[in-house]
Amino acid sequence: MFRHNRRLQFEAKPEKPDPVYARKLQELIGGAFGEMTVTMQYLFQGWNCRMPGKYKDLIMDIATEEIGHVEMLATMVARLLEGAPSTAVTKMATADPVVGAVLGGMDPQQAIVAGGGPLPADSNGYPWNGRYIVASGNLLADFHANVAAEAHGRLQTARLYHMTDDRGVKDMLKFNLARDTLHQNLWLKAIEELRTDGLEDVVVPDALFDEEHAEHAETIWDLSDGAEAQAGGWASGPQPDGRHQFAYLLNPEPLGDLAMAPPPDPKLYDTYD
Amino acid sequence: MFRHNRRLQFEAKPEKPDPVYARKLQELIGGAFGEMTVTMQYLFQGWNCRMPGKYKDLIMDIATEEIGHVEMLATMVARLLEGAPSTAVTKMATADPVVGAVLGGMDPQQAIVAGGGPLPADSNGYPWNGRYIVASGNLLADFHANVAAEAHGRLQTARLYHMTDDRGVKDMLKFNLARDTLHQNLWLKAIEELRTDGLEDVVVPDALFDEEHAEHAETIWDLSDGAEAQAGGWASGPQPDGRHQFAYLLNPEPLGDLAMAPPPDPKLYDTYD
Amino acid sequence: MFRHNRRLQFEAKPEKPDPVYARKLQELIGGAFGEMTVTMQYLFQGWNCRMPGKYKDLIMDIATEEIGHVEMLATMVARLLEGAPSTAVTKMATADPVVGAVLGGMDPQQAIVAGGGPLPADSNGYPWNGRYIVASGNLLADFHANVAAEAHGRLQTARLYHMTDDRGVKDMLKFNLARDTLHQNLWLKAIEELRTDGLEDVVVPDALFDEEHAEHAETIWDLSDGAEAQAGGWASGPQPDGRHQFAYLLNPEPLGDLAMAPPPDPKLYDTYD
Amino acid sequence: MFRHNRRLQFEAKPEKPDPVYARKLQELIGGAFGEMTVTMQYLFQGWNCRMPGKYKDLIMDIATEEIGHVEMLATMVARLLEGAPSTAVTKMATADPVVGAVLGGMDPQQAIVAGGGPLPADSNGYPWNGRYIVASGNLLADFHANVAAEAHGRLQTARLYHMTDDRGVKDMLKFNLARDTLHQNLWLKAIEELRTDGLEDVVVPDALFDEEHAEHAETIWDLSDGAEAQAGGWASGPQPDGRHQFAYLLNPEPLGDLAMAPPPDPKLYDTYD
Amino acid sequence: MFRHNRRLQFEAKPEKPDPVYARKLQELIGGAFGEMTVTMQYLFQGWNCRMPGKYKDLIMDIATEEIGHVEMLATMVARLLEGAPSTAVTKMATADPVVGAVLGGMDPQQAIVAGGGPLPADSNGYPWNGRYIVASGNLLADFHANVAAEAHGRLQTARLYHMTDDRGVKDMLKFNLARDTLHQNLWLKAIEELRTDGLEDVVVPDALFDEEHAEHAETIWDLSDGAEAQAGGWASGPQPDGRHQFAYLLNPEPLGDLAMAPPPDPKLYDTYD
Amino acid sequence: MFRHNRRLQFEAKPEKPDPVYARKLQELIGGAFGEMTVTMQYLFQGWNCRMPGKYKDLIMDIATEEIGHVEMLATMVARLLEGAPSTAVTKMATADPVVGAVLGGMDPQQAIVAGGGPLPADSNGYPWNGRYIVASGNLLADFHANVAAEAHGRLQTARLYHMTDDRGVKDMLKFNLARDTLHQNLWLKAIEELRTDGLEDVVVPDALFDEEHAEHAETIWDLSDGAEAQAGGWASGPQPDGRHQFAYLLNPEPLGDLAMAPPPDPKLYDTYD
Ligand SMILES: [Ca+2]
Ligand SMILES: [Ca+2]
Ligand SMILES: [Ca+2]
Ligand SMILES: [Ca+2]
Ligand SMILES: [Ca+2]
Ligand SMILES: [Ca+2]
Incomplete structure (x- = not known):
């Protein structure tokens, strides 16, 4: 009140x-x-x-x-x-x-x-x-x-x-x-x-570190041309959470397959042949 | 591009x-x-x-x-x-x-x-x-x-x-x-x-510290009853910016005068007598 | 049409x-x-x-x-x-x-x-x-x-x-x-x-008067300091609906218990100890 | 506060x-x-x-x-x-x-x-x-x-x-x-x-009654077919403000001229001939 | 009305x-x-x-x-x-x-x-x-x-x-x-x-064709990899407006200079050195 | 990517x-x-x-x-x-x-x-x-x-x-x-x-032509007074889809019954007698 x-x-x-x-x-x-x-x-x-x-x-x-x-x-x-x-x-x-x-x-x-x-x-x-x-x-x-x-x-x-x-x-x-x-x-x-107080740590939430794909928690992908970002303190060395290292990935390539939406329900009249 | x-x-x-x-x-x-x-x-x-x-x-x-x-x-x-x-x-x-x-x-x-x-x-x-x-x-x-x-x-x-x-x-x-x-x-x-890099410090923006009312940059006002917040690390000691001390102000009183809107323009038909 | x-x-x-x-x-x-x-x-x-x-x-x-x-x-x-x-x-x-x-x-x-x-x-x-x-x-x-x-x-x-x-x-x-x-x-x-026409009365909706907590349908709580509002016609006497009286409650105290949210589902990662 | x-x-x-x-x-x-x-x-x-x-x-x-x-x-x-x-x-x-x-x-x-x-x-x-x-x-x-x-x-x-x-x-x-x-x-x-208290009257705002077109403050225009609305207390007699009478206007005709937007600025490329 | x-x-x-x-x-x-x-x-x-x-x-x-x-x-x-x-x-x-x-x-x-x-x-x-x-x-x-x-x-x-x-x-x-x-x-x-009726033509608005950079009104830039779009009727031949030809530009390069915001007004406290 | x-x-x-x-x-x-x-x-x-x-x-x-x-x-x-x-x-x-x-x-x-x-x-x-x-x-x-x-x-x-x-x-x-x-x-x-390519035709979607009420796919209803619209190419002759003819319907009358909402659930307190 x-x-x-x-x-x-x-x-x-x-x-x-x-x-x-x-x-x-x-x-x-x-x-x-x-x-x-x-x-x-x-x-x-x-x-x-x-x-x-x-x-x-x-x-x-x-x-x-x-x-x-x-x-x-x-x-x-x-x-x-x-x-x-x-x-x-x-x-x-x-x-x-x-x-x-x-x-x-x-x-x-x-x-x-x-x-x-x-x-x-x-x-x-x-x-x-x-x-x-x-x-x-x-x-x-x-x-x-x-x-x-x-x-x-x-x-x-x-x-x-x-x-x-x-x-x-x-x-x-x-x-x-x-x-x-x-x-x-x-x-x-x-x-x-x-x-x-041990209630939280650095990363939110303080959980799922064993489940997440650890190898992808370290690399900054150089997707904008020019590698000036490599000069930053974030390009190598320990991350603030003390669990990970930083790395800078030059010439990154996609890891997934083609982006493709599935065949549609015909009653929705999406264009399809 | x-x-x-x-x-x-x-x-x-x-x-x-x-x-x-x-x-x-x-x-x-x-x-x-x-x-x-x-x-x-x-x-x-x-x-x-x-x-x-x-x-x-x-x-x-x-x-x-x-x-x-x-x-x-x-x-x-x-x-x-x-x-x-x-x-x-x-x-x-x-x-x-x-x-x-x-x-x-x-x-x-x-x-x-x-x-x-x-x-x-x-x-x-x-x-x-x-x-x-x-x-x-x-x-x-x-x-x-x-x-x-x-x-x-x-x-x-x-x-x-x-x-x-x-x-x-x-x-x-x-x-x-x-x-x-x-x-x-x-x-x-x-x-x-x-x-x-010396571009910014702790507080945003890194300016106007001499202009602001310094005495009001230190005290947490106890405006919700109960003083449990006094048990926190923010109730005393240095602030993260290294410039200020924390303090906890019990029984705070307003510093300003009555809140009052001024007499209206008659052509706006605000209620007034 | x-x-x-x-x-x-x-x-x-x-x-x-x-x-x-x-x-x-x-x-x-x-x-x-x-x-x-x-x-x-x-x-x-x-x-x-x-x-x-x-x-x-x-x-x-x-x-x-x-x-x-x-x-x-x-x-x-x-x-x-x-x-x-x-x-x-x-x-x-x-x-x-x-x-x-x-x-x-x-x-x-x-x-x-x-x-x-x-x-x-x-x-x-x-x-x-x-x-x-x-x-x-x-x-x-x-x-x-x-x-x-x-x-x-x-x-x-x-x-x-x-x-x-x-x-x-x-x-x-x-x-x-x-x-x-x-x-x-x-x-x-x-x-x-x-x-x-007898379709509605004063209060909307014209129902649930027996169910509502009648004692709380009468008192204006003085929650903003100063009791000038007590000088109004709404501080005593019959209410427009003809069913209730007005009253002005000085020094009102909360009727409920502490406001407290319950323990969280751990999978939602709310902070909790 | x-x-x-x-x-x-x-x-x-x-x-x-x-x-x-x-x-x-x-x-x-x-x-x-x-x-x-x-x-x-x-x-x-x-x-x-x-x-x-x-x-x-x-x-x-x-x-x-x-x-x-x-x-x-x-x-x-x-x-x-x-x-x-x-x-x-x-x-x-x-x-x-x-x-x-x-x-x-x-x-x-x-x-x-x-x-x-x-x-x-x-x-x-x-x-x-x-x-x-x-x-x-x-x-x-x-x-x-x-x-x-x-x-x-x-x-x-x-x-x-x-x-x-x-x-x-x-x-x-x-x-x-x-x-x-x-x-x-x-x-x-x-x-x-x-x-x-004499601060306001019935109509908001309590002003401009002499300026407004008084003859149009009285007639309900029957613009939806059927005249059942004529059976209401609003179809004749005094209005709540005590200043006007109610009337119900059957077969209302527009008072204005053709609705027409003016010739456009050519630099805005509105369609015009 | x-x-x-x-x-x-x-x-x-x-x-x-x-x-x-x-x-x-x-x-x-x-x-x-x-x-x-x-x-x-x-x-x-x-x-x-x-x-x-x-x-x-x-x-x-x-x-x-x-x-x-x-x-x-x-x-x-x-x-x-x-x-x-x-x-x-x-x-x-x-x-x-x-x-x-x-x-x-x-x-x-x-x-x-x-x-x-x-x-x-x-x-x-x-x-x-x-x-x-x-x-x-x-x-x-x-x-x-x-x-x-x-x-x-x-x-x-x-x-x-x-x-x-x-x-x-x-x-x-x-x-x-x-x-x-x-x-x-x-x-x-x-x-x-x-x-x-001669009021409009194909392109909206029917104006500024002499002012616009005509050479850029013809080429589809292949900015998503794969050139399947080249198989479309839009890759060559006349455009619907009858004024332009279609072309498909492979390996397009930017025409402008570096994207760069200017030095800021110091009173806005943008980060700048 | x-x-x-x-x-x-x-x-x-x-x-x-x-x-x-x-x-x-x-x-x-x-x-x-x-x-x-x-x-x-x-x-x-x-x-x-x-x-x-x-x-x-x-x-x-x-x-x-x-x-x-x-x-x-x-x-x-x-x-x-x-x-x-x-x-x-x-x-x-x-x-x-x-x-x-x-x-x-x-x-x-x-x-x-x-x-x-x-x-x-x-x-x-x-x-x-x-x-x-x-x-x-x-x-x-x-x-x-x-x-x-x-x-x-x-x-x-x-x-x-x-x-x-x-x-x-x-x-x-x-x-x-x-x-x-x-x-x-x-x-x-x-x-x-x-x-x-035979993927779509003129009308979106290219379907339900046999189900829709065909007689209502042809007539423009003259609901705004004045029949100047009758002078347009859309008042008669074939429609762009090649399936229908255009017609202009003067003095159109509603085909449906009275617009009327049904009796309400009493617990919703809609006005009803
Ligand atoms: Ca880069
Ligand atoms: Ca407190
Ligand atoms: Ca008060
Ligand atoms: Ca009517
Ligand atoms: Ca492409
Ligand atoms: Ca018309």
């Missing part, structure tokens, strides 16, 4: 409205790596976690924080849209280059649909959806997805940090950048700890 | 048809972590890579391999559907429990739309889409996404490995498992190498 | 082209509350209606009208795009602020895909889809959805009314506003009539 | 697993009228509310409760999947009618993707998305959408109530039914109160 | 219910090549047609017919679901192989969401969407898309024809098959007529 | 950056008729082709070429974005009309998500998805879809050709136009050849 405090986790007050930036910020709300993603990803991971204790509590701590991040961003977007020329007619936009530049860069749905507020969508107006998240029950696989989400989240925040000179917006982004730094470190640490 | 060899990278021949399993295998073709995802993710990352040399070549080597994995899976699905009771009428399904069990588990579009072949969709019939992939230009962020993709890919393959007892299918999956092992190790190694 | 008259239900002739506005109008064609939604929602409700008579006829009357509204909007969009600088090169846009403002606000697909015509999409270019509509077979539930659709439709139309000063466009919108007024009243009246 | 309590708002413990039902319950998690919808719809409405006080607090109270409903359903789904024949091979399904019936009715992604857990998707495996919700800033329009959401939510819950005979599942659904009863009454009451 | 006749264009009465088949028929309602697609594709093409006269009238004749086809299919689906074991509990499904087979093959949303009626979705429950259709303003391009739509429509209908032995269903499908035959012929004839 | 050559099939070098055009070009990468579509459509058709020989080889030759077209477009987009004012703040955009025009026309995700690179999406930022393609196993149906795809592809390319005056971009588009000319001719020729 959840409870809500009317105060924001951190302040979200721009110096002045900026409806062009309000569109860009949508990426951090409803983009593939926005706050709705980390909220829902961590909530479902927490609910799907099979062990009580430190991992489950950690996931739920962070998940609960992220709901509050959607709230901060949503509030910021509404404030950036205050007094925006949302209802300006085209004639005004073409008569005044400033209005023209602003209208060109706005998200029309923030006005028409949300009445000057945020949308559960990204900076191109595409709605957030449930296929953005994963909660597999395997914590190592999920924590890797979490590192990736926080890494792209901080990367996009850093890019957006340079697209404004509003001190209020930058102040909030400085908080977000810091949290994304922490969360990247956190999931990396948790990955280490899963190994220390 | 690409070229195609009519032989499969590895054999994909089931002992016998199994249309129920053909539906499940769709997850590895068109699911969020299926072969279409790694194909397109690596292709766009390779094309978006800003440096010639070992990283770009490595990405394109693996990307090109993955197109061939879609081909293997697509061929396997068509073969698993051979002679399937796709055109059976309901009366047959209800008269014969075997036919009933098979029809209940099939993907109807594999018959109606694809004529007994594979679809660019997942095991629930949802189409693959471009929001599944990321190619940000930042190799560290992208390689973390690649580790996550290979980890979930191998996890799903391992789960599917137990859902069949067909030796031909299992033989192909043993190859896939091995490649996913290699690719996980590979992207982990490449993450190390970006650091060794 | 349907028939078509080549004349529009109401005139849709702008004084002059306005490609920026043509993009915004897409919201009324293919948005979640646009004309495609009411068309398809009412058609499916009519086809799914189980009783011949006044309700079914009413739904089909309005449904059939709405197809003509898509036609009016589609015609208006094509006319607003006449002679638009769709094929202007960027150099022209950057040399001339008027062209720049227009190009910035246009939907590129109206030119590239539709050749200067309307799209089955909203003002952010997102396609209309079937999950926007509902036809449940329960007329009370559906009529509430219809009131909501007409309310948001008129609200968006009112917002768009202020974003143009073209007398031709405004003339058409005045018709649309009037129809949306009527249709809101109509579905509200039909909700009353379902009750008068 | 939000906080989380590890206990469920209400108990969610099935007597025994039922993986077929676990698929159906997905509708209440990630369907168009599921708990993710009411959670996100109310959160965005609360954040977009322009007035402090009873309405905003009410919305946030209910929004916060709904997050906990997603949690209850997610926990229930994981428990219904315990020990499910997720990893059964097809041969078992075809050999044993019970296993066949179960496998045919399962959601394969609950096993392959979520490791025996819930998905942010509906009962057909389609992901929840942000276009399901609306937060327009106009409380009357939004509360109508809320009534519709709760009405369809309770309707679907009632249908699902009959699809199980598990006393644990039914016990939770009895709680959900009761909350949906309350919430329908609540939003209906809030609609009344907006009027009492 | 449209009008509606309460009678179906053709009868849609099954001999008996068949809920498994009701799911499959969804493909013809809301699939990529279902009746919603041809309805909306032809409507938008008609509205986007720039010339009054025979083409526009033809398109609108067929478009208007197709709305009635959605109606026929929707009615058929509701009738196939009559008395379906929609509300059966899992225990019944596992106790009775007939019920098990039926439940496994049903679409759960037809019961839970539509109350035993049709959905605007395909046979995998994926909603119809506006990206399925095209109305480009170029009639030749659009008529080719129409031929493709009718071809796949008749193909899917033919496949579905074999999946039932219900004489009522088959009777309706015999009508649909005939209309799809006619419509394929019709669009093929209209393609001829565009050429006869 | 596939191999990759680092050189582009054809050069893709703009004279200078143009971020506004970079957004428009996305249509040719990830639009419904963009290069991702033809790549995936032809690959799945090739894999789903049931006959070794000239058709399968042809399909795979073209499919493999198309992957290289995505590569060309992706490279071009990255180059058009070089040095773009992606990170400009709004103040700069409103101060300088040139920057304003550019920012208004840009795709924000090309900067925020892709770091100045291409996206797997169209010019409105909507992601490519698998429902855009078809591979039915019936080559005639599929080749018609291929003609349509190449026709719309060349049409969109021709439109885009006029939206730039950059000689480098135009040079690449001249290559694309030529390939689209060839590919249209190619699939048209292949359609002829299927008939010559």
